[in-house]
Amino acid sequence: xPVQNLAMASDxxxxxxxxxxxxxxxxAVLAAMGDTPSPRLREIMAAFVxxxxxFAREVRLTEEEFELGVDFLxxxxxxxxxxxxxxxxxxxxxxxSTLVCLxxxxxxxxxxxxxxxxxxxxxxxxxxTENGGSIVRSETPGPALFASCRxxxxxxxxxxxxxxxxxxxxxVGLYENQDDGQADMNLRGxxxxxxxxxxxxxxxxxAGYPVPTHGPVGELLKAQRRHPYxxxxxxxxxxxxxxxxxxxxxxxxxxxxxxxxxxxGVTRHLIGRYERHDEERPSAADVVGxxxxxxxxxxxxxxxxxxxxxxxK
Ligand SMILES: [Fe+2]
Numbered sequence: 281x282p283v284q285n286l287a288m289a290s291d292x293x294x295x296x297x298x299x300x301x302x303x304x305x306x307x308a309v310l311a312a313m314g315d316t317p318s319p320r321l322r323e324i325m326a327a328f329v330x331x332x333x334x335f336a337r338e339v340r341l342t343e344e345e346f347e348l349g350v351d352f353l354x355x356x357x358x359x360x361x362x363x364x365x366x367x368x369x370x371x372x373x374x375x376x377s378t379l380v381c382l383x384x385x386x387x388x389x390x391x392x393x394x395x396x397x398x399x400x401x402x403x404x405x406x407x408x409t410e411n412g413g414s415i416v417r418s419e420t421p422g423p424a425l426f427a428s429c430r431x432x433x434x435x436x437x438x439x440x441x442x443x444x445x446x447x448x449x450x451x452v453g454l455y456e457n458q459d460d461g462q463a464d465m466n467l468r469g470x471x472x473x474x475x476x477x478x479x480x481x482x483x484x485x486x487a488g489y490p491v492p493t494h495g496p497v498g499e500l501l502k503a504q505r506r507h508p509y510x511x512x513x514x515x516x517x518x519x520x521x522x523x524x525x526x527x528x529x530x531x532x533x534x535x536x537x538x539x540x541x542x543x544x545g546v547t548r549h550l551i552g553r554y555e556r557h558d559e560e561r562p563s564a565a566d567v568v569g570x571x572x573x574x575x576x577x578x579x580x581x582x583x584x585x586x587x588x589x590x591x592x593k
Contacts, residue, residue: 306333352496359495363457365400365591366495372397372543373497381527394579396529396545401455402517404590406445406468414482415446418463422451422484424571425554426563431477431518431526431578438477439580445470445517446481453489457592482564485554485572486512488537501542508542511535514552516578517587524583530576552576 297308309329316322335341341349359366371377377397385395409415431442447468449455456462471479490508493501501508512532519525529545530552531538538546554572562571 306330309333352500355496362593364492364495366492366497368398368400368591369491369495369497369543370500372399372545373491373501375544378544385524394549395527396547396550397543398517398527398588398591399515399529399543399545400591401449401457402445402447402515402588402590403457403465403468403592404587406447406470407465409469409471409481411471411474411478412480412482413469415467415469416483417466418461420450420462420466420484422487423569424562424564424567425483425485425574426480426571427483427514427574427576428480429478429516429574429576429578431473431479431580433523434579434581438473438475439520439523440473440475440477442473442477442479442518442520442523442580443470444473444479444578445515445519446483447515448483448486448513449489451484451487453487458492483514486514486532488512488532488535491542506542507537507540509537509540510543511537511541511546513545514574518578518580519585519587520580521585522582523580523585525585525587526578526580527588528578530574 297312299305299308306329310326313322313325313329316325336346339345356366356370368377381395381397407417427446429444431439431444433439445468447455450459450462450467452459452461454462456464456466456468467483469481471481473479488509488511491510492498493508498508512535513529515529517525517527529550531546531550532554533551534554538551552574554574556570556572558570
């Protein structure tokens with residue numbers, strides 16, 4: 281056999297996908313993917329295969345459990361549509377979204393981060409609202425909230441011209457896209473910070489809510505004896521070219537689920553002080569009963585401004 285053919289034969293042997301036994305499958309798959317031109321795709325898929333195979337070996341996955349797992353994944357896809365994202369919900373419920381968030385913000389998780397997971401309910405085109413305006417767009421129960429927010433750089437200098445997108449669930453526990461009883465874009469608004477980095481708005485005090493449990497994620501939570509609740513929070517997405525897009529949530533400090541958020545979104549930094557007022561006059565005459573104020577400062581780091589893909593339309 282010519283030397284050249286010998287070399288080809290040994291190369292084929294090295295790359296052979298003929299599996300000898302359980303122990304040889306992982307290296308065969310890694311070898312088959314070895315020529316992937318993109319180094320990042322090559323790295324990610326190699327690690328994914330190694331960990332997936334190690335996982336199956338660790339738990340000695342049965343064929344029935346494998347089928348159940350594939351069916352679970354398929355049903356996550358089937359449960360996802362324009363108004364609901366079961367894939368994000370699953371990632372949230374197993375702490376994966378928060379892990380990715382912490383890895384990518386606050387110096388690779390070394391320090392407290394000002395970021396939190398996006399969640400499944402951000403919509404791209406919330407209505408532009410003037411500073412001080414209301415995001416209550418249809419009759420909504422619950423005490424009034426007056427939020428006064430500021431966005432600064434890490435040195436505390438105000439950042440003007442930031443687009444701040446705000447969204448929250450109504451006190452009945454549903455986002456407007458989940459609830460035909462709310463006007464389109466109720467409790468959503470897009471603000472622009474002024475020269476002092478400030479934006480403010482009127483809303484209602486957020487209430488906690490259960491994540492949707494009609495799909496496979498709900499079944500999993502039930503099987504694990506986990507409650508489906510999130511502590512009350514306000515979502516904020518702050519965007520300005522030259523700064524890393526800040527995606528975060530500000531949690532209500534007296535919420536009963538603060539310590540057991542089903543999607544693990546609460547960090548100490550993100551617990552806001554929602555101050556109750558019983559007597560002082562609020563800044564709007566139509567407010568009756570107790571009302572709340574929130575003062576919160578967001579910090580944006582210099583970096584690349586990128587918008588995430590909206591989980592729903
Ligand atoms: Fe939320």
